[in-house]
Amino acid sequence: MTTILPCGQADIPDIADLERRVIALPWGGRQLFAAFSDARYAFYKAVFCGDDPLGAKKAVFRGDDPLGAKKAVFRGDDPAGARKNALAGYILAEHVLDETNISSIAVEPALWGLGIGTALLGHVIGSERARGAVRILLEVEAQNAAALKLYQSAGFQNIAVRPDYYGRGRDGLIFEKTL
Numbered sequence: 001m002t003t004i005l006p007c008g009q010a011d012i013p014d015i016a017d018l019e020r021r022v023i024a025l026p027w028g029g030r031q032l033f034a035a036f037s038d039a040r041y042a043f044y045k046a047v048f049c050g051d052d053p054l055g056a057k058k059a060v061f062r063g064d065d066p067l068g069a070k071k072a073v074f075r076g077d078d079p080a081g082a083r084k085n086a087l088a089g090y091i092l093a094e095h096v097l098d099e100t101n102i103s104s105i106a107v108e109p110a111l112w113g114l115g116i117g118t119a120l121l122g123h124v125i126g127s128e129r130a131r132g133a134v135r136i137l138l139e140v141e142a143q144n145a146a147a148l149k150l151y152q153s154a155g156f157q158n159i160a161v162r163p164d165y166y167g168r169g170r171d172g173l174i175f176e177k178t179l
């Protein structure tokens, strides 16, 4: 079973490692640590917990590269222990008065397509609505099909384009969701 929890400072190295592997413009550990001690930022993580390690295992051992998938999630010498609290994904939200900026979201590659991104984003939508935020903004690369689907399914709409934001021919798209 996957659950969403606030991150602790001890999670930052794992977050930095994940973002380095899957984010186009990663923040890096130093910037993540700085954000963690800044009250404007809220970090949440998805972890495997509870009594359903088999569910987690099934999710990991799929596709054509079980060994690669296994390595991606079950790091370290204690696969059983690691599995229980392994970082499956994270989301970083920035509070800007009554608006929220999604600074980053990522899920372990071996676990893509299982609803973890949707769960992380849904958690932030709920908590930001409860905080009194009126809209959520984010920026995504135009070619990032998975992220575009994630945001569109959650009710975000494209409101602006940043041409070549990620490099020549790689536009950034600004998405908005009103709460």
Ligand SMILES: CC(C)(COP(=O)(O)OP(=O)(O)OC[C@H]1O[C@@H](n2cnc3c(N)ncnc32)[C@H](O)[C@@H]1OP(=O)(O)O)[C@@H](O)C(=O)NCCC(=O)NCCS
Binding pocket: 022, 023, 104, 105, 106, 107, 108, 111, 112, 113, 114, 115, 116, 117, 118, 119, 139, 140, 141, 144, 145, 146, 147, 149, 150, 153
């Ligand atoms: C974007 C990302 C967080 C999505 O996480 P995820 O856990 O795989 O997302 P979900 O399983 O909740 O899927 C969300 C939607 O995207 C769809 N989707 C997932 N992977 C997809 C893909 N490769 N291509 C097209 N659609 C995809 C799912 O079918 C689902 O659609 P639905 O709501 O209609 O069912 C994940 O792919 C990731 O970490 N990517 C690398 C980091 C990144 O690009 N972050 C975003 C930067 S702006």
